[in-house]
Amino acid sequence: MQLKKSTMGQVFNFKDPDARTRCLLLLSVALEAMINYITTGIFWTEFLRGYHMEPEEIGILAFSPFIAGLFVIFAPALLTHFKKRRFVLGFCKLMYYVCSIFALTLLPRFVSNATVLIICMSVLQFIAYIFNIIAVSGYAAWHVKFLPESIRAQYMTFNQFAAALLPGILVLVAAVFADRLAAMPADQLKFLEYVRHFGFILGVVDVILLSLPREVDYPVIRTPKFRDIITIPLSNKKYMLCMVVVFAWQFSLYCHNTFLQVYLMDTIGITYFLYCFIIFVYPFFFPFSMKFWQKRIQKTSWLRALAFALMIESPLQLLYALIRPDLAPWLLVTMLLAIRLPQHFAGVGRNSIVANMQYINMPEANRTCYTSFYQIVFNIGAAAGLLFGTIFVALSKNFAVPLLGYTYRGGIPWLIALSGIIQLGIVAYILLMGKRLEPDPESI
Numbered sequence: 001m002q003l004k005k006s007t008m009g010q011v012f013n014f015k016d017p018d019a020r021t022r023c024l025l026l027l028s029v030a031l032e033a034m035i036n037y038i039t040t041g042i043f044w045t046e047f048l049r050g051y052h053m054e055p056e057e058i059g060i061l062a063f064s065p066f067i068a069g070l071f072v073i074f075a076p077a078l079l080t081h082f083k084k085r086r087f088v089l090g091f092c093k094l095m096y097y098v099c100s101i102f103a104l105t106l107l108p109r110f111v112s113n114a115t116v117l118i119i120c121m122s123v124l125q126f127i128a129y130i131f132n133i134i135a136v137s138g139y140a141a142w143h144v145k146f147l148p149e150s151i152r153a154q155y156m157t158f159n160q161f162a163a164a165l166l167p168g169i170l171v172l173v174a175a176v177f178a179d180r181l182a183a184m185p186a187d188q189l190k191f192l193e194y195v196r197h198f199g200f201i202l203g204v205v206d207v208i209l210l211s212l213p214r215e216v217d218y219p220v221i222r223t224p225k226f227r228d229i230i231t232i233p234l235s236n237k238k239y240m241l242c243m244v245v246v247f248a249w250q251f252s253l254y255c256h257n258t259f260l261q262v263y264l265m266d267t268i269g270i271t272y273f274l275y276c277f278i279i280f281v282y283p284f285f286f287p288f289s290m291k292f293w294q295k296r297i298q299k300t301s302w303l304r305a306l307a308f309a310l311m312i313e314s315p316l317q318l319l320y321a322l323i324r325p326d327l328a329p330w331l332l333v334t335m336l337l338a339i340r341l342p343q344h345f346a347g348v349g350r351n352s353i354v355a356n357m358q359y360i361n362m363p364e365a366n367r368t369c370y371t372s373f374y375q376i377v378f379n380i381g382a383a384a385g386l387l388f389g390t391i392f393v394a395l396s397k398n399f400a401v402p403l404l405g406y407t408y409r410g411g412i413p414w415l416i417a418l419s420g421i422i423q424l425g426i427v428a429y430i431l432l433m434g435k436r437l438e439p440d441p442e443s444i
Helices: 002-011 017-039 041-049 055-061 063-079 086-110 114-146 149-180 185-211 226-234 237-254 257-268 272-280 282-299 302-320 329-359 367-395 412-436
Strands: 400-403 406-409
Touching: 017 041, 017 086, 017 114, 017 149, 017 185, 041 055, 041 149, 041 185, 041 257, 041 272, 055 063, 055 114, 055 257, 055 367, 063 114, 063 367, 086 114, 086 185, 149 185, 149 272, 149 282, 226 237, 226 367, 237 257, 237 302, 237 329, 237 367, 237 412, 257 272, 257 367, 257 412, 272 282, 272 329, 282 302, 282 329, 302 329, 302 412, 329 367, 367 412
Parallel strands: none
Antiparallel strands: 400 406
16 A cells, blocks of 8 residues: 555655646646536537537537547647747647637627538637647647656556546536526526636636646657658558558447437437436446456457457447337436446447557557558548438438337437447457457567
């Protein structure tokens, strides 16, 4: 026990300058998680629904971040022009919060035409995420100096809990108030606006925290040519086979995820509190499931462990599509927990593996090209899934399919089921490809 205290004392304390900086970064992580919880996800979709936006219109708005994400390859070249970046990065991060929270919250009050509103919101989101890409890239190169390899694992582990547990409590409190105002749409919309304004205030504090650490000398890197970013990874067959998994996973996630929140709230009728509580319990799965997944990865491989995780998740996803609003409240809650809690267990392993996918079969040479290419695949996969889902939802408004004594209306349940089918396809792909996907022994 004493060893644990000593280790955490080395990672976080106010005596050593680097450890003091890590305390500031930890506070920033918690703040950003709070901001993300209360300004995106269900609070964002219901804010838009308060202005009578349809699911397909919400889907259109979700495109901007992924289109902006493709510009990540230009961030290093831009930042190399600045020897000192504190004020540049602070400005970019502040503009991200101004555009993505403050301006987006006020815009519907001044623009009444639905088409113009969607266009203006999309442009604002695009600009916001361009600023954020520059900020995130720059802060990563700056703050990594305070995270030496010897303490990085402890720091990252503690960060995951801080980013999930503390913000989760705030979100549960906000969810209780949102549920109380559910019968008064105008008051609920006003409350969601206040929540977003509070998120913006937290964003300003976050910018201050991120700017406090001392600046360091930045490594001089050669920015790769755009042609190299495409051609070098394309020549690596095993890496490209892994990118198929990345693309398919992103497609399966984003073809339904944006619409799932609207469906659960508006069609199924679950409460804010129940939705947020199910998300809140996720970090509690880390202590007893992380070791299981680490052993699974060591015993088999990263990709085979991913296949195992998706074998747990995908059948449950198919069951998720069958949830319907005419179920008794106790049965609805039981069914949701029976689906989501095992998915949380699988998600601990799956999230760790997906985060590592860009490094599987990546050679040591030209890593900047490979990481940039990964970001392109990652964002294109998400955008393709979102595009498909948005078009499908728009075209399937009049769907009415009787099944198991209930008529499922609209296309969202079938998108949920499709995501499960694609996940089963990923499992089959990994198992059929076998060693052709795995790294060569000499490269491990």
